[in-house]
Amino acid sequence: MTAQTTAPVVQARRSGTVGQLAGPRVKATKVAANLVLLVIALLFVLPMAWVLVASFDASATLSFGLPDAVTTANFSAIMTPELTWLPLWNAFVLSAGSGAITVVVAVLAAYPLSRYRMRFGKYFLYSVLFGTCLPITAIMVPVYALFVQLNLLDSLPGTIFFMAATSLPMAIWMTKNFMDSVPISLEEAAWTEGASAMQALRRVVLPLMRPGIAVVFIFVFVQAWGNFFVPFVLLLSPEKQPAAVSIFAFFGQYGSVAYGQLAAYSLLYAAPVLGLYVLVTRISGSAFALAGAVKG
Amino acid sequence: MALTSRGAARVVPLAPAVVLLALFMLGPVVWSFYGSFTNASLTGPAALNPEWIGLDNYAALIGDPDFPKSLWLTVVFVFLSAVVGQNVMGIMLAGLLRSAVKPVRSIASTVVVAAWVLPEIVAAFAAYAFFHSEGTLNTMLGGLGITGPDWLYSTPMLAVIIANIWRGTAFSMMVYSAALAEVPPELTEAAQLDGANGMQRLAWVTLPVIRRSISTNLMLTTLQTLSVFTLIYVMTGGGPGTDSSTLPILAYQEAFKFAQVGYGTAIATVMIIVGAVFSVIYIRALRPEVD
Numbered sequence: 001m002t003a004q005t006t007a008p009v010v011q012a013r014r015s016g017t018v019g020q021l022a023g024p025r026v027k028a029t030k031v032a033a034n035l036v037l038l039v040i041a042l043l044f045v046l047p048m049a050w051v052l053v054a055s056f057d058a059s060a061t062l063s064f065g066l067p068d069a070v071t072t073a074n075f076s077a078i079m080t081p082e083l084t085w086l087p088l089w090n091a092f093v094l095s096a097g098s099g100a101i102t103v104v105v106a107v108l109a110a111y112p113l114s115r116y117r118m119r120f121g122k123y124f125l126y127s128v129l130f131g132t133c134l135p136i137t138a139i140m141v142p143v144y145a146l147f148v149q150l151n152l153l154d155s156l157p158g159t160i161f162f163m164a165a166t167s168l169p170m171a172i173w174m175t176k177n178f179m180d181s182v183p184i185s186l187e188e189a190a191w192t193e194g195a196s197a198m199q200a201l202r203r204v205v206l207p208l209m210r211p212g213i214a215v216v217f218i219f220v221f222v223q224a225w226g227n228f229f230v231p232f233v234l235l236l237s238p239e240k241q242p243a244a245v246s247i248f249a250f251f252g253q254y255g256s257v258a259y260g261q262l263a264a265y266s267l268l269y270a271a272p273v274l275g276l277y278v279l280v281t282r283i284s285g286s287a288f289a290l291a292g293a294v295k296g
Numbered sequence: 297m298a299l300t301s302r303g304a305a306r307v308v309p310l311a312p313a314v315v316l317l318a319l320f321m322l323g324p325v326v327w328s329f330y331g332s333f334t335n336a337s338l339t340g341p342a343a344l345n346p347e348w349i350g351l352d353n354y355a356a357l358i359g360d361p362d363f364p365k366s367l368w369l370t371v372v373f374v375f376l377s378a379v380v381g382q383n384v385m386g387i388m389l390a391g392l393l394r395s396a397v398k399p400v401r402s403i404a405s406t407v408v409v410a411a412w413v414l415p416e417i418v419a420a421f422a423a424y425a426f427f428h429s430e431g432t433l434n435t436m437l438g439g440l441g442i443t444g445p446d447w448l449y450s451t452p453m454l455a456v457i458i459a460n461i462w463r464g465t466a467f468s469m470m471v472y473s474a475a476l477a478e479v480p481p482e483l484t485e486a487a488q489l490d491g492a493n494g495m496q497r498l499a500w501v502t503l504p505v506i507r508r509s510i511s512t513n514l515m516l517t518t519l520q521t522l523s524v525f526t527l528i529y530v531m532t533g534g535g536p537g538t539d540s541s542t543l544p545i546l547a548y549q550e551a552f553k554f555a556q557v558g559y560g561t562a563i564a565t566v567m568i569i570v571g572a573v574f575s576v577i578y579i580r581a582l583r584p585e586v587d
Contacts, residue, residue, distance in 0.1 A: 029494075033395040037404040040389065044462060045407045046432055047422040048414070054425075062425045063435040109313035112306050124310070126579060131321055133515075133575035135523030137544040138567035141551040141560045142328035143320070145336065165320035168313060197305075226415035228526045233552070244417050248530070251421065259425070266418040277413045 051263045051270075060260035074264035083250070084243075084268065091242035091269075093156065094231065095224035098163040102220045103213060105164070106171035107179075111201050113172070114179040115187075125176075131169030140233050147234055154236040163230060167220045174219070178212030179205065211283050218276050225273055243269045325568060332562035346558065353562035362538050362546060363563070370522070370542040373457060378521035379514060381461035386468025386513070390476050391498070393469075405469070412466030420530035423459035424448070427531065452532040452540035459527055464520065468513055475509035476502070515578035519571060543567050 046064060054060035055074055057067035078084050113121050143162065144153075152158030182205050190200040206213070228244040235241050238249070247265050332353050336346035357363045389408060393401050411419060426432045427447040434444035447455045479502055487497045503510070525544040528534065534541035534549065541549070543563060551560025 030395055030397075033392045034397060034400045037389075037392050037396050037400050040392075041400075041404040041407045044411055047419075047426040047462065048407075048410060050425050050432055051418065051422050062428045062431045064432040065435070105312045105316060108309040111309055113310075116306050118306070127317075129579055130572075130575050131317060133519050133571060133578060134321065134325070135519060135544075135567060135571045137523035137525045138547070138564050138571060139321070139324040139328060141547055141557065141564045142324040142331055144551070145331055145557055145561070146320075146324050146327055161316065162320050165316040168316055169321075172313060198309075222413075226417070228415075228417045233548075244415060248417060251530075262421065266421055270415055270418045273413060273415055274410070277409075 051266050054260055054263035055267045056264075057260050060263060062259060074258075074260040075268070077258075078250075078261050078265050078268075082239075083246070084265065086239065087241060087243040087246035088269065090156070090240060091225055091244065094160055094163065094242050095221045097157075097160040098167065098224045099217045099221040101161065101164040102167050102171045103175075103217050106168060106175040106216060107201070107206070107213070109168075109172050110175040110179050111197070111205070114176050115184065115197075125173075128169045128172050132173060136166050137229060140229060144233055153234065154240065156235070156240055159231060159234045162234065163224050163227065164220075166230070167223055171216050171220060174216050175212065178209045178216070182208045214283055215280055218280050222273050222276055328561050328565050328568060331558055332565045334558050336557040336561070349558070353559050356559060357562055357566070362541070365538060366541050366543055366546040366563075367566075369453065369540065372453060373460070373524075373542050374518055374521045377457040377460040378464065378517040381457065382464045382468045382517050382521075383510070383514060385461060385465040387472045387510075389465065389469045390472035393473060394476060408469055409466045411462055412464065416463075416526040417530065419463050420459075420527045423455075423462065423527065424531045427455040427459070448532055449536055452536065456528050456531055456540055459531060460521060460524060463527060464517065467520070468517060471509055471513045471516075472506070475506040479505050512578065515574055519574055519578070522567065522571060522574075 050062075050064045053064060053067065056070050056072065057065075058069045058071040058073060060067070060074070112118065113125065118124075147153045147155075147158060147162075150158070186204050186208070187200040190204050191197075195203070225242075226244065228248065231242050232245050232248070235245065238246065241249075247262075247269055250265060251262055331346070333348060333350060334346035335349045335352075389404070393405060396404065414422070424431075428434075429444075429446035429448070433447065437444040445451065483501050483505065484497050487501045492500065523544060524542070525548065528540055528542060528545055529548075532540045534545040538546070543566065547560045547563040547567065549560075550556045550563060
């Protein structure tokens with residue numbers, strides 16, 4: 001605030017026009033900045049606008065263009081159980097399952113890391129940080145081989161646990177940071193009343209960090225929902241595959257003709273993620289809440 | 297090391313995390329190193345009982361013209377789209393957002409973040425349609441009287457690099473927005489009174505103050521871009537030929553299309569090592585925050 005109020009004063013004094021809010025040069029730079037931003041925004045929005053417009057276009061092409069006839073036929077064409085609802089349900093099971101497992105395991109792990117001074121705690125956190133950096137694409141070939149050995153290939157639970165494990169490092173990191181901000185004095189009160197550490201965690205700490213838990217869960221959910229490569233490699237039967245994989249198969253089969261349907265399917269599949277992102281910004285009060293999160 | 301019972305009780309909650317990470321993260325990494333020394337494959341006798349073949353896979357890697365090419369394409373992709381593209385765009389956008397009026401600021405940041413929040417396969421479809429020979433880009437060029445080339449075929453690397461900048465800039469923008477908000481306004485004001493122009497203030501005042509954010513962000517965007525698979529796979533399939541096959545695409549194709557798991561694992565091991573080197577540098581840069 002101080003910068004915004006002092007700068008015009010300096011400028012006004014220098015240009016000698018007291019009373020005018022900003023000098024002409026500052027005004028010109030501001031106009032230029034706004035214009036450049038609008039141009040960049042336009043360039044960024046174009047590829048996405050195609051998805052939106054094509055999904056309502058009766059004769060959609062690959063190019064952005066206003067439709068001659070607006071229709072919802074593309075949506076009704078794809079809304080069949082095997083094409084849309086089952087893959088979306090699978091995606092939900094994968095995402096909610098790995099989200100739930102990740103949150104529970106991360107909260108358990110974060111508690112000792114946040115509350116006790118442990119000799120190896122630091123090394124554990126280093127390994128966790130190292131895990132957040134590991135490129136998951138790099139380990140998919142060995143993971144496939146591991147799944148063959150463990151007989152977990154084409155298994156939904158196996159894939160859920162794997163996805164939970166890959167999002168665990170970032171989740172532990174985030175959860176520990178949220179937990180660090182819960183004052184320890186409240187637990188001490190619970191301890192003096194004879195509560196165990198786990199009881200204190202459940203009754204005192206968790207209720208106080210509900211927004212943090214929600215952010216971690218949504219973060220894992222969104223990542224799993226959008227993940228294409230992991231289920232693409234680990235799940236083989238079409239009836240188990242999530243939307244990300246079935247939409248790719250749809251693209252391979254009909255993508256070259258039914259652009260409108262492909263776009264409608266993409267929109268339907270992307271909508272929950274966009275909604276959840278808005279929810280996270282509401283919960284945490286910042287539009288850039290997930291900035292600390294590494295995308296898969 | 298003898299743990300007291302209290303110490304043991306304290307580490308018990310860590311157990312599920314340790315088991316999951318050991319099985320699904322450490323396990324594959326160890327297997328990757330081991331498997332790259334075998335002739336493991338998806339079918340045939342080698343699928344059941346892989347044999348130890350020493351450094352043969354690595355020798356084959358060096359002898360295979362596709363591998364150095366793929367390594368080079370990966371370096372080009374990471375350097376141009378992450379190190380240069382996303383970081384320069386990100387810091388530029390963060391700076392512009394600060395001097396924009398509120399409606400413009402929220403429109404621009406929402407649009408840029410939306411490209412990043414979209415599921416990767418949808419983003420990849422959108423980029424594919426944009427760069428297709430009959431796509432939005434060529435329609436716009438056509439409006440200007442220019443016949444655009446088939447971007448995905450004639451300049452596949454350019455198309456995927458621009459697509460990755462589009463997709464990933466939001467992350468750098470958010471990191472740099474937070475960093476710029478921490479720069480004390482007195483510093484830039486003092487420089488301004490001393491007669492420094494905008495570029496000079498950026499180079500001599502702002503950038504040195506936020507250098508830690510820059511190094512952290514460089515590492516993160518590098519690692520993220522190193523593992524980009526879906527965007528390239530959907531847009532070009534690594535082609536034409538192997539003209540846009542970065543290491544993740546090459547590893548996938550060798551392991552699953554040509555069933556050479558051992559060979560694909562050797563490529564994966566190279567990627568893990570590259571990622572590990574970057575991670576160590578990144579963690580060293582972050583060290584004071586862990587302690």
